[in-house]
Amino acid sequence: MTIWRLVQKEIAHRRLGAAISVLAVSVAVGVLVSQVGLLRAHDLKTEQVLAAKQHEADRELANMEDAYRKYMKELGFNVLILAEEQDVAEFWREGHATCTIPEATVNRLAATGITVIRHLLPMIQQRILWPEKQRTITLIGTRGEVAIVGRSQKEPMLQAVPSGRAVLGHQLGTDLALSPGDTIVLRGSELEVLDIRPRRGGIEDATVWISLADAQRMLGLAGRISAIEALKCHCASVDQHTIQEEIAVLKKAITGAVPGVQVVIRENRVVVRAKARQKARQVHEASLRRWQAHRAELRGQREALAGLVVPLVILGAAVWIAVNALANVRERRTEIGILRAIGVSESQVFVLFIAKALLLGVLGAILGVLGGGAAALAMAADVAATAPLALLSPSVAIGACVGAPLLGALAGLAPAVIAARHDPAVILSEV
DSSP states (O other): OOHHHHHHHHHHHTHHHHHHHHHHHHHHHHHHHHHHHHHHHHHHHHHHHHHHHHHHHHHHHHHHHHHHHHHHHHHOOSEEEEETTOOHHHHHHHSSOSSOEETHHHHHHHHTTOSSEEEEEEEEEEEEEETTTTEEEEEEEEOOOBOOTTSOOOSOSSOOOOTTEEEEOHHHHHHTTOOTTOEEEETTEEEEEEEEOOOOSSGGGGEEEEEHHHHHHHHTOTTEESEEEEEEOOOSOOOHHHHHHHHHHHHHHHHHHSSSEEEEEOHHHHHHHHHHHHHHHHHHHHHHHHHHHHHHHHHHHHHHHHHHHHHHHHHHHHHHHHHHHHHHHHHTHHHHHHHHHTTOOHHHHHHHHHHHHHHHHHHHHHHHHHHHHHHHHHHTHHHHTTOGGGGOOHHHHHHHHHHHHHHHHHHTHHHHHHHHTOOHHHHHHTO
16 A cells, blocks of 8 residues: 555544644635735735826826916016017116017027927017007007917917907006997007906006007017017926026027027026926925825734734644644554554655645645635735736745645654654554
8 A cells, every 4th residue: 555545544534633734724824825915915005096196196287387377377478588689677677678679580489399488479568658648558569479380389378469459457447447348549540448457566557468560560660579478498496506507508599599689587487486396296295205104104014913923823833733643643553553563664654644744735725825815805805806916926825835735744743753653562562
C-alpha cells in the first residue's frame, strides 16, 4: 500500500479532525487574502476619489478662468499697444494717446497667431469738447474685437458699437437725462443712444463710445487708431521676478510681430489676477493633501489591524493543526504499532503524517483564497463593481497556496516525529 493510499485512508478515518484542520487553514488564508484585498480596495478607492477630485478641481479652475474673463470686463484690458513715439508719461497724464498708428497694425498682429495675448481691441480715444452740450468728454471709437488667427474665440469682452449709435457713461446719461433710444448730436453727427452704462466711479462715467469709423471721420483720423488694447494670457507664476520675465517675453513677441509699436503693461492687474488663480490652486492642492493624509492615516490603521489579526489567526491555525495531529498520534498509537510491525518503516510513518498535513494545507489554502477573495469583494462592493480583479493579488494567492501547506507540515512536524519513533514491540505489548 502506497503512502498516498495510507494518507487517504487516514483522512477518511478521521474526517472531522481533517475538516477542522482544513477550516483552520482556510480561515487563516482567508483572513490574509481578504485583508490584502481590502487594502488594495482602499488604495483603488483613494485613486478613484483623487482622480474625481482632480477632475472637479480642473473644471472649477476652468470655470474660474471663464469668470476671470467676465471680471476683466469690469477691470479692463491689461496690455496697451501704443505708437513707438508715444510718451507714456504723457499718456498716463492725459488719459489718452496723442500719437496714432495705422489701423492695419491690429490686423497684422492678429494674422501672426500670437499666443501670448488675446482679445485684441483697436480703438481711438481722445478728450474732446462736445460743442452741442458745452462739456468735455472722453470719446472712444471701437470696431469691436479682432479675432486672432488660430485661437478659438469666446464671448468678446467688449461688443462693437454699430455705426450711427452711441453708448454713454452713467454720469453723462444721468446729467443729460438720456435713455436708450434717444437721439444726440455730437460734432454735427446725429447718433442714437444704444445704451447707458452702469456707474463705474471713474473716467468711464464721462465717456461716449461710438463706432471706430464714426470716430475716425469725426476726428479726421481716417485709417488711424490711437491704441490697441489686449488681454495678456495668464501668468504661470506669481513670483515678481518670473512675471517680469514673462512681460519681457510678451513685449518681445508683440514688437517682433508688428515693429513700430511699444507695449505698456498694467502690471498690477496681471499680478492680482495671477495671485488669485494661484491662491485658488494652492487651496485646492492643500485640500487634496489633507484628504490624502486622512486616507493614508486610515490605511495605516488598517495595516496595523491586519498586522495584528493576520499573525494571530495564522498562529492559531498552526497551533490547532499541531494539537490535532498530536491527538491523532496518541489515538492511533496501536495502529501505528501494527503498521510498524508489518514492515512500515519509521521514515514512512513520518512521511504519512507530513503528507497528510501538506494535503490538508493545500485544501485549506484553496478554500481560503476563494473565501477571502469573495469576502473582500463583498466588503468592498463599491470598488469591486468597477474593478473586481484589481482587489485580488495573484502573488498573495500563490504565496498562500505555497505557504499554507508548509505551515501545516511545520505544525505537524513534532507529532510526525513522535509517531515515527514509536517502538512497535512496546506498543503491541501494551495491547
